[in-house]
Structures are given as C-alpha cells and as structure tokens.
Amino acid sequence: MSADLGAQAAGQPGPEYSYWDYLRHEAFPTFWCAGCGDGIILAALAKALAERGRAPHEVVAVTGIGCFGKADDYLKTHSLHGTHGRALAFATGVKAAKPELTVVAMMGDGDCATIGGNHLIHACRRDIGVLALVSNNLNYGMTGGQFSATTPSGSRTVTSPLGHAEAAFDLCALAEAAGAGFVARATAAHPELLRRLIYKALGRPGFAFIEVMSTCPTHFGRANRLGDAAKMLMALRDQYRGGEGLGVLVQKDTPGFSASYRAVQVAAAANPAKRAGEGR
Ligand SMILES: Cc1ncc(C[n+]2csc(CCOP(=O)(O)OP(=O)(O)O)c2C)c(N)n1
Ligand code: SF4
Ligand SMILES: [Mg+2]
Numbered sequence: 407m408s409a410d411l412g413a414q415a416a417g418q419p420g421p422e423y424s425y426w427d428y429l430r431h432e433a434f435p436t437f438w439c440a441g442c443g444d445g446i447i448l449a450a451l452a453k454a455l456a457e458r459g460r461a462p463h464e465v466v467a468v469t470g471i472g473c474f475g476k477a478d479d480y481l482k483t484h485s486l487h488g489t490h491g492r493a494l495a496f497a498t499g500v501k502a503a504k505p506e507l508t509v510v511a512m513m514g515d516g517d518c519a520t521i522g523g524n525h526l527i528h529a530c531r532r533d534i535g536v537l538a539l540v541s542n543n544l545n546y547g548m549t550g551g552q553f554s555a556t557t558p559s560g561s562r563t564v565t566s567p568l569g570h571a572e573a574a575f576d577l578c579a580l581a582e583a584a585g586a587g588f589v590a591r592a593t594a595a596h597p598e599l600l601r602r603l604i605y606k607a608l609g610r611p612g613f614a615f616i617e618v619m620s621t622c623p624t625h626f627g628r629a630n631r632l633g634d635a636a637k638m639l640m641a642l643r644d645q646y647r648g649g650e651g652l653g654v655l656v657q658k659d660t661p662g663f664s665a666s667y668r669a670v671q672v673a674a675a676a677n678p679a680k681r682a683g684e685g686r
Contacts (some may be wrong), residue, residue: 422459429466430482437476443620444474444593447541450479450597451510454604458508470522472514473548473622474541491521494529497536505535505664508608515542516647519577520555530584533612534663538541539604540615541620542577551625562629581615582656588614588657591670594621595643599652606654614677619646 427454437443455465463482469475473488473683477484484507488496497511505523518526518540545563547554553570556577560569581589585599588610592600600618606612621627623636632638646652674680 470517494525527584587660587683
C-alpha cells in the first residue's frame with residue numbers, strides 16, 4: 407500500500423490525487439522495450455504531479471517524436487503530440503495562451519537538443535513557464551540508434567560504427583548558458599531524486615529544465631556492449647555515486663514569461679498610443 411493510501415486507511419485526510427490518477431491504464435503495456443528508462447521517468451512525473459495536487463485536466467503533456475515522445479500516450483492529462491523537435495514550440499504556445507495550465511514538454515535528446523536545439527535555447531532565454539523533461543539516452547532510440555547531439559565522443563551507434571567523431575553537448579550546461587532559471591539532473595537509476603526535482607520544477611513560474619540520464623538497452627547499450635538493462639542502470643548509479651552533477655544545478659528567482667508579458671499587456675492597455683506599430 408502506498409503512503410497516501412495508508413494515510414487514508416488510517417482515517418487521516420490523504421492527498422487529493424495519487425500517481426495512479428494521471429495514467430491511462432487502458433494504454434498499457436507501453437510501447438517501450440523491457441528495461442527502457444522511459445517508464446521510470448513517466449512514473450516520477452505522475453508522482454510529482456500528484457504531490458503538487460494538479461488536477462489531470464490542469465496539466466498538458468506536450469511531446470514531439472521519439473520513444474520518449476510516446477509518453478503522452480500513457481498520461482490521462484491533456485496532451486499534444488506534435489512533430490519531431492517542436493515540442494517546446496508547441497508547449498510555448500500552450501503556456502502563452504493559457505498560463506494557468508501546467509505544461510510539461512517531454513522530449514528525447516534528439517527531439518530536445520538535436521533537431522530541437524534552437525527551440526531549446528530560446529525557451530531557456532524566454533523563461534516561459536514550461537517544464538522541459540528530457541530523457542537523454544544518448545541516441546535516437548526510435549529510429550534504430552543513430553547518434554544524436556548527446557552521443558559521447560568515441561561511442562558506437564549505427565551511424566558511427568567505428569566510434570563517434572563529434573563531441574557531445576552537456577545539456578545542463580547548455581540550458582544554463584542559454585539562461586534557464588532552473589536546471590537539474592537526475593538519472594533513471596535515481597527515481598526518488600527525479601520525483602523531487604520534478605516537484606520543485608513544477609512550483610516555478612518560469613522555465614525549468616531537467617535532464618534525466620536514461621538507458622536505451624536495445625540500441626545504445628547493445629552497440630556499446632554495455633550489458634542488459636539492469637547492468638546499464640547499475641552503471642548509471644555508479645557513475646553518479648558521489649552525487650556530483652546530480653540534483654539542482656541552477657536555481658534563480660525569475661518572474662517567468664507569463665508575468666512579464668502580462669505586465670506588457672497592462673502597460674499597453676494604459677498607453678494605447680505606444681502599442682507596437684502605432685503612433686510612429
Ligand atoms: C522532421 C523529422 N525528422 C526526422 C524524423 C525521424 N525521427 C523520428 S524519432 C527520431 C529521433 C528520436 O530520438 P530522440 O528524440 O532522442 O528520442 P528517443 O527515441 O531516443 O527517445 C527521428 C530522427 C521525424 N519523425 N521528423
Ligand atoms: S528503442 Fe531504446 S529508447 Fe526506444 S523503447 Fe527501446 S530501449 Fe527505450
Ligand atoms: Mg534519445
């Protein structure tokens with residue numbers, strides 16, 4: 407029994423929602439391979455939403471294309487399944503139009519930072535109140551394991567069978583450099599930390615970026631002889647054993663785009679002659 411259900415059974419008031427309320431049970435089992443890290447990230451998000459007490463209809467899950475881009479299929483929130491690399495562009499539009507909604511863009515490393523890199527840097531700069539939740543499995547899982555902008559130099563993929571010749575982006579450093587007010591990292595081997603980070607991020611008015619180092623045993627793992635899914639998770643746990651590089655890396659108090667834009671709207675209403683394109 408979960409702690410929530412335990413409290414209810416003991417006659418104490420429990421939280422209004424459980425993670426269970428955010429999942430589309432009829433869509434299970436998921437499309438993901440056994441041992442894929444994506445399910446761990448989905449569960450952490452559902453738990454954090456429940457903890458925040460956001461009703462499912464107040465939440466919009468926005469995705470592009472990719473294995474992690476299937477995540478919205480399993481959420482009983484509003485969802486918007488867009489095109490590859492454009493999740494943050496769609497999410498920006500949703501949040502700009504309806505700032506009262508909780509908007510989460512769920513993206514793979516390809517979706518977010520390879521084809522979608524330009525949208526990422528501008529979302530960071532704009533400080534729009536969207537949570538960017540990235541499953542970084544170091545390759546394009548859905549299309550068969552090609553290298554992406556986060557594939558480590560020297561590693562093997564189907565498009566770098568002799569070792570990748572390029573350097574990888576450090577996504578958190580990229581988000582920080584682009585001006586993100588909240589940047590954090592967890593791994594699929596640290597689900598509790600991930601839940602806490604998502605909870606924190608959901609409380610911010612501005613943009614939040616969370617990178618989850620994840621596992622693709624089917625492609626990246628196989629190509630680099632990293633062993634089965636369990637071995638890959640244990641390797642992630644060991645890689646971050648000291649905690650360096652994990653947790654909240656950047657946290658600033660920023661108003662968020664919706665508040666700044668609202669201030670401009672109020673100013674425009676008070677000064678009609680100064681509206682863009684008028685009074686020249
Ligand atoms: C414009 C466009 N280019 C390419 C594709 C093909 N495509 C679909 S998913 C994908 C890569 C997905 O990788 P990532 O975003 O890392 O997600 P993962 O599958 O690893 O979770 C690509 C290249 C596409 N659907 N649309
Ligand atoms: S191909 Fe890789 S990323 Fe896609 S579901 Fe399978 S393990 Fe996960
Ligand atoms: Mg990927």
